[in-house]
Amino acid sequence: MKFSIALAFLGCGVSAFTTTSTLRLQKNSILSMADVPVEEEEEKPPAYPTVNGWTADPSKFCLGLPGNIAPLGDFDPAGFTKDLPVQEIKRFREAEVTHSRVAMLATVGYLVAEKFHPLFGGEIDGPANSHLGQVQEKAPFFFAFLVTSIATWELLRAITGWERPTDAISKNQDVEAKTWLSKLNDDYYPGDIGFDPLNLKPTDAAEFAEMQSKELNNGRLAMIASIGMIVQELVTGQKLL
Numbered sequence: 001m002k003f004s005i006a007l008a009f010l011g012c013g014v015s016a017f018t019t020t021s022t023l024r025l026q027k028n029s030i031l032s033m034a035d036v037p038v039e040e041e042e043e044k045p046p047a048y049p050t051v052n053g054w055t056a057d058p059s060k061f062c063l064g065l066p067g068n069i070a071p072l073g074d075f076d077p078a079g080f081t082k083d084l085p086v087q088e089i090k091r092f093r094e095a096e097v098t099h100s101r102v103a104m105l106a107t108v109g110y111l112v113a114e115k116f117h118p119l120f121g122g123e124i125d126g127p128a129n130s131h132l133g134q135v136q137e138k139a140p141f142f143f144a145f146l147v148t149s150i151a152t153w154e155l156l157r158a159i160t161g162w163e164r165p166t167d168a169i170s171k172n173q174d175v176e177a178k179t180w181l182s183k184l185n186d187d188y189y190p191g192d193i194g195f196d197p198l199n200l201k202p203t204d205a206a207e208f209a210e211m212q213s214k215e216l217n218n219g220r221l222a223m224i225a226s227i228g229m230i231v232q233e234l235v236t237g238q239k240l241l
Helices: 002-035 086-113 128-138 140-161 165-171 205-236
Strands: none
Touching: 086 128, 086 205, 128 140, 128 165
């Protein structure tokens, strides 16, 4: 009986010693694992496709897009492009190129149409500001054709360069963008809708950037000039020349 009791106490002591030793080993293992530095994976910057020899570079002014030439250089005094995501800067450039082209056509149209207007029997006359309204009044079917043509062209431009609104909404959720319903395609170069009937577009990246800078500079000047023409005719009510 005494021998049995002794064995029981001995078993309890061994068990307690074993449990204590196990806990110490586990504690030491945990401390050892805590001392090992955990290497954090570096976030890789997003890869942007190269289009017309240009690859978006967020570290450069306006993503490295052409147009910032001397003497103005990186001209953005109002900070429109500051801290904007790639897709927003591309959208701003798309708007700039589009308005530049419209302004260049408008500038030539104002200067030519007021002096030479053989269409509609020469009845369309006076300041160029009033020409479109006169066309709508004297030739409504032609006016409707003109509006339909412009709408069709804009639709084709939207299909070529822009994401579908439903796709844009889902892709804009993680982007601090100014718009949520619109987004340019990732592989779309702002302003390049593939319209080049005279085959003037250079294949070399440097030559393309140079041509794009020339187009932008002429377009920017045309936007200023067209605003001046419109305001002058609104104030004076007379032709430009």
